[in-house]
Amino acid sequence: MATAATKSASAKRRKRRLQQFVWEGKDTRGKTVKGDHDAPNAEFVKATLRRQGIRPTRIRKKSKPLFTIKRPIKSKDITFATRQMATMIGAGIPVAQSIDSLARGHENPSMQELLTSVRQDVESGTSLSDALGRFPVHFDRLYTALVAAGEQSGTLDILLDKIAIYKEKMEAIKSKIRAALLYPSAVLTVAVVVVAILLLFVIPAFENLFQNFGSDLPTLTRWIVDLSHWFQANWWFFFMILIGSIVGSIFFYRRSEKAQFFFDRVVLKLPIFGVVIKKAIIARFSRTLSTMFGAGVPLVDALETVALATGNRVYHNGVMEVRSEVSTGRSLEVSMSDSKLFPAMVLQMVGSGEEAGELELMLMKVAEFFEREVDDAVAALASLIEPVMIVMLGLIVGTIVIAMYLPIFKLAAVF
Secondary structure, three states: OHHHHHHHHHHHHHHHOOEEEEEEEEOOOOOEEEEEEEEOOHHHHHHHHHHOOOEEEEEEEOOOOOOOOOOOOOHHHHHHHHHHHHHHHHOOOOHHHHHHHHHHHOOOHHHHHHHHHHHHHHHOOOOHHHHHHOOOOOOOHHHHHHHHHHHHHOOHHHHHHHHHHHHHHHHHHHHHHHHHHHHHHHHHHHHHHHHHHHHHHHHHHHHHHHOOOOOOOOHHHHHHHHHHHHHHHHHHHHHHHHHHHHHHHHHHHHHOHHHHHHHHHHHHOOOOHHHHHHHHHHHHHHHHHHHHHHOOOOHHHHHHHHHHHOOOHHHHHHHHHHHHHHHOOOOHHHHHHHHOOOOHHHHHHHHHHHHHOOHHHHHHHHHHHHHHHHHHHHHHHHHHHHHHHHHHHHHHHHHHHHHHHHHHHHHHHHO
16 A cells, blocks of 8 residues: 555656657658657657657757736536547547647647646546546536546446536526526616716706705605715715625625525525526436436435535535435435425426336436426516516616606796
8 A cells, every 4th residue: 555655646746747848850761840748857858759769859848938818717618628538538549648639729728737637647547537536626526426437337438428418508507597697687787877876966966956946845856865965975885885795695605504505595485586596406406317327326426416516505405315315215206205395297207217217317308398497487587577677777767857857847837
């Protein structure tokens, strides 16, 4: 054990000392060839080239640009690389060589560094699942578990293709939910800005005009003018409370499980939006469990990863309770029914799948059904939210405008 640990540590030290060299040389026919090579020093590169029948004429360290703009690694980058890797491995190309080709061909420097680190680990004898597990931000437990299953069963290319399909479906659901929430958020922000401008600049101008009327202002106008006075004196306090509430909510959500449970429960009970989010969670649950179960991952182990994939603390806790019950020998259908989180249709499909030994297929059908439900719900939301938000914005701005013109109408009636 100690010898193996020592060899592993020395391999990692050698890997960290690798540098990238650019070389030029002549092959056996006298033709000039070029390339680059990762090695601890230039002498190592020279010896390697000579073994390949190349007489090196120039070897130098690859220069790094002074300013490199690194884009963050996005989920679509991982998905695209996964699909490419599945294709290359399926074609018989070794894993390390496939990863190296992906790293060299990727335009994002951050992704290049990530893939290069994974490739170096694989070349030093580490399994692909363990090498990917060093980067949990980009390769979660679901990803590494499926890769490990593919390595053990010799179907790595098939499992990587399943991972790519899974990530594409999840990204599609996320983008639809974001699109549904983006429009009302944008309209609400515009409404706050418009009202702030009216209270700070427009209403004071009307107030100066009203002072020359010599009569009492209507009640609605008086309320709006008083609100303008308060906002002019405390606008900084208002925005500080608003921003502080948003930042504080995000902080407590990330640091406290109780806060996560509270916010996630509130989200599920939101009118209109809560139903869509619940359907998206069930679709994610079904597709994740189907993918893992189909890859040969034991149900109890799969449920722990599925709980993390739900993205909602209420469902996370519920799925973990389901896992505890399943581990004692209860059926998945009964355990899910006890959680009170899944509709009857899902329970019936899961029960049928367990009885017929087709749980993977039934869960995939549930996922596809709820993904279509999310698509339809988001399309309906888009057509419903737009007029509702426009009416709300019109009511807010219209009330202020009417309040400002009421004194003018009153004066016109007198004369």
